[in-house]
Amino acid sequence: MARVQKKVRHKALKEKLSSSPFLTDDALAEFLEVSVQTIRLDRLELGIPELRERTRQMAQDAQAKLKAIASSDVIGDLIDLELGRSGISIMTITDDMVMEKNRIARAHYIFAQANSLALAVLDAHAAVTGIANIKFKVPVSFGEKLIAKAEVVKKRGNKYFVWVKTRNDQQEVFRSKFIIVSLEQ
Amino acid sequence: MARVQKKVRHKALKEKLSSSPFLTDDALAEFLEVSVQTIRLDRLELGIPELRERTRQMAQDAQAKLKAIASSDVIGDLIDLELGRSGISIMTITDDMVMEKNRIARAHYIFAQANSLALAVLDAHAAVTGIANIKFKVPVSFGEKLIAKAEVVKKRGNKYFVWVKTRNDQQEVFRSKFIIVSLEQ
DNA sequence: ATTGGTATTATTACTTACTATAAATTTGGG
DNA sequence: CCCAAATTTATAGTAAGTAATAATACCAAT
Numbered sequence: 001m002a003r004v005q006k007k008v009r010h011k012a013l014k015e016k017l018s019s020s021p022f023l024t025d026d027a028l029a030e031f032l033e034v035s036v037q038t039i040r041l042d043r044l045e046l047g048i049p050e051l052r053e054r055t056r057q058m059a060q061d062a063q064a065k066l067k068a069i070a071s072s073d074v075i076g077d078l079i080d081l082e083l084g085r086s087g088i089s090i091m092t093i094t095d096d097m098v099m100e101k102n103r104i105a106r107a108h109y110i111f112a113q114a115n116s117l118a119l120a121v122l123d124a125h126a127a128v129t130g131i132a133n134i135k136f137k138v139p140v141s142f143g144e145k146l147i148a149k150a151e152v153v154k155k156r157g158n159k160y161f162v163w164v165k166t167r168n169d170q171q172e173v174f175r176s177k178f179i180i181v182s183l184e185q
Numbered sequence: 186m187a188r189v190q191k192k193v194r195h196k197a198l199k200e201k202l203s204s205s206p207f208l209t210d211d212a213l214a215e216f217l218e219v220s221v222q223t224i225r226l227d228r229l230e231l232g233i234p235e236l237r238e239r240t241r242q243m244a245q246d247a248q249a250k251l252k253a254i255a256s257s258d259v260i261g262d263l264i265d266l267e268l269g270r271s272g273i274s275i276m277t278i279t280d281d282m283v284m285e286k287n288r289i290a291r292a293h294y295i296f297a298q299a300n301s302l303a304l305a306v307l308d309a310h311a312a313v314t315g316i317a318n319i320k321f322k323v324p325v326s327f328g329e330k331l332i333a334k335a336e337v338v339k340k341r342g343n344k345y346f347v348w349v350k351t352r353n354d355q356q357e358v359f360r361s362k363f364i365i366v367s368l369e370q
Numbered sequence: 371a372t373t374g375g376t377a378t379t380a381t382t383a384c385t386t387a388c389t390a391t392a393a394a395t396t397t398g399g400g
Numbered sequence: 401c402c403c404a405a406a407t408t409t410a411t412a413g414t415a416a417g418t419a420a421t422a423a424t425a426c427c428a429a430t
Contacts, residue, residue, distance in 0.1 A: 005377090006376090006377070006378095022241065022244075022245075024415085024416065024417090025416075025417075026415095026416080034378075034379090035378070035379050035380080036379090037378075037379055037380070037381095038377080038378055038379070040417085040418085041377085041378080050416075050417055050418085051416070051417080052237060052240075052386090052387095052416075052417075053417095055237070055240050055241050055244050056207065056240050056244075058244040058247075058248065059207075059240050059241075059243040059244035059247060060207075062243075062244060062247030062248050062250075062251055063243065063247050065247075065251055066247055066250060066251060069251075069281070073284055073285065073286075073291075075293070096251075101310055101311070102310070102311050102368075104311075104313055106297075106300075106301070107296075107300050107313070107314035107317075108260070108293050108294075108296050108297035108300050108301070109293075111292075111293050111296050111297075111300075112291075112293035112296075112297075115291075115292050115293050115296075116291070116293070125286055125287070126286070126287050126289075128289055128292070128321065128324050129292035129321050130320070130321055131319065131320045131321070132292075132317070132318075132319045132320075132321075133317075133318055133319075134316065134317045134318075134319070135315070135316045135317075136313065136314050136315055136316070136317075139313050139368075183287075183324075190406090191406075191407095209386085209387065209388090210387075210388075211386095211387080219407075219408085220407070220408050220409075221408095222407080222408060222409070222410095223406085223407060223408070225388085225389080226406090226407085229389095235387070235388055235389085236387070236388080237387075237388080237415095237416095
């Protein structure tokens, strides 16, 4: 049955490209043992752009992602902020954030969200994290949306005490107490 | 003096390409107000590959970097490991790891090094961080090399107590106590 | 057995963004 | 003004495509 073969080939094509995206139609044709034209029809049907366009998109995407990771002082999206008092941020657990072995989110991402929120709430130009007490209550998995709420509970000298609680849909998954030190002079 | 102009143009070319690497020779020729062939000679002299090759390289580089950041279960290089007992990892603070405002390392990178080392030492296939007590003693800056030492100090049931101390050249900059929970069944 | 429709392959013309050479022209300094 | 380097123009060839059309294969059902 040709119809089935086509679907199978489409699947194989997508898989092949996701593992080696820099293949030409020629190479793909050889790999799948069909003609180049068939590959091109397949790409058309599947909406897969040509090699050069794919490459360009990958370069741009990856570049943008790198920039985002590198330069974001707040990990997660800040959705509410009362400077010096409280703040809320949302972060969705992506593929990149989970451990390969068990698909559970790496602790430092959850920590990063809480910690950077704590710093954002204070907006002290030179503030650094001093001490933190953190508790991971429930393992978090791929796809979960985490909502972190930070609250400044006390100030003593140049030390701020910030509590951050993180929930998923159902429950509190993480809880932390930070002491943030302001280096303002 | 043509010779100087050429050098100037070469410099301008390199700058332009570093800010917008996806320009064709045509676009570059227009921008620098010379012919396309001149641009090509320039690229030849400067060893700059053509647009497609540049794009491909960028895509690969960025992809590799992203993968390195995302999928490394151990942040930092594991240089010594006695399974179930202790481990040492080294991490150098790069550009990406510091805050823009003050060039001080973001806390979560230092945390990530310690936390992932703690997990690596245990090598439990399904272990997650439960509780952590952490103290950032000294701010860490760009370029510093951090050496984290982890030690398993106690085991109670499925809970492991791991201490991680992180030093730079001179002093201890970070100290943490983790309780890691093994989910083995 | 023939017909119809889908799938595949082939063919041709055209495009972009080049490389590689060679030839012609410009230009600035002695 | 002349010369050599720098620059521009010209020409042929390449890879990896798009787009469109035609030819063939295959399979299934009437």
